[in-house]
Amino acid sequence: MNALSYNTERAQLHIPEYGRNVQNMINYAKQIEDRDERNLAARAIIDVMGQLNPHLRDVEDYTHKLWTHLYIMSNFEIDVDSPYDIPEPETLRERPQSMNYPRNTSRYGHFGHYAEKMIKEAATIKDEEEKTYMTELLANLLKKNYLVFHTKNVENSAITSHLRELSKGELQLDDVNQLKSTNTILKSVGVVPKKTFKKHKSKKRRK
Known part of the structure; x- marks a missing residue:
């Protein structure tokens, strides 16, 4: 064999x-x-x-x-x-050269480096109408980035406060109602908002 x-x-x-x-x-x-x-x-x-x-x-x-x-x-x-x-x-045996990755630092990691960079650029806008538009847009962007990172609710006042801080007082959203609701934002990014269910005690069946 x-x-x-x-x-x-x-x-x-x-x-x-x-x-x-x-x-x-x-x-x-x-x-x-x-x-x-x-x-x-x-x-x-x-x-x-x-x-x-x-x-x-x-x-x-x-x-x-x-x-x-x-x-x-x-x-x-x-x-x-x-x-x-x-x-x-x-x-063929040569190893590829290691790539240098950009190391960007953000003051608030959940907002992201590019969002903070956009805020700094928007703070320099002179046209008031354009500045108002960018303020509302960036405020909603901050809230979306926060919710994607944490997936939990956040006070609108906290978002407007951070926007004011990051822009050094140049971007201020006076009406917090201009911010989209948490559920609307979560649905737009594909996250299903958690629903609360009431717990019911199961009744024993009588024989």
Whole structure:
């Protein structure tokens, strides 16, 4: 009886997405002595790789990527005539440079950096009509951001107070009724307001 072969006992796959059969095909193609026959085998393997990963067709220059994968899976040992430059192993092993992410600080995290930045810009508006419009707009934005962050009610007076503070007294909403209701805001952002239900004691059924 032949002993079973387990994947844990086999060589590790360079790119597991293609499966062990494709890896075995590449290993076999490496050993073909006739160059023309080896080239034909390589192109046939490329076709199979493309069929197994049709999503690569959406990638720009996907054929180039398939040939790169072929070289990687052959451990860069297959000698074939590729339509592209043979990739250097060192370049593929290079780690991408770390990106610098902007670190913006907000006085009130629940309002957000951009909301506070908009308030500072609006505070410099000279046209009174435009300034009044922006005051109401930003007050509702602050309330929405607060509710999304906390998902609980907030006093309108607290929102107008924060708006006045962040604008250094330049933006003042005199009528708090201009702020949208909590339920309206929560529904607009896809949050269902919590309803209160009265608890009823269940009556035991008489036999």
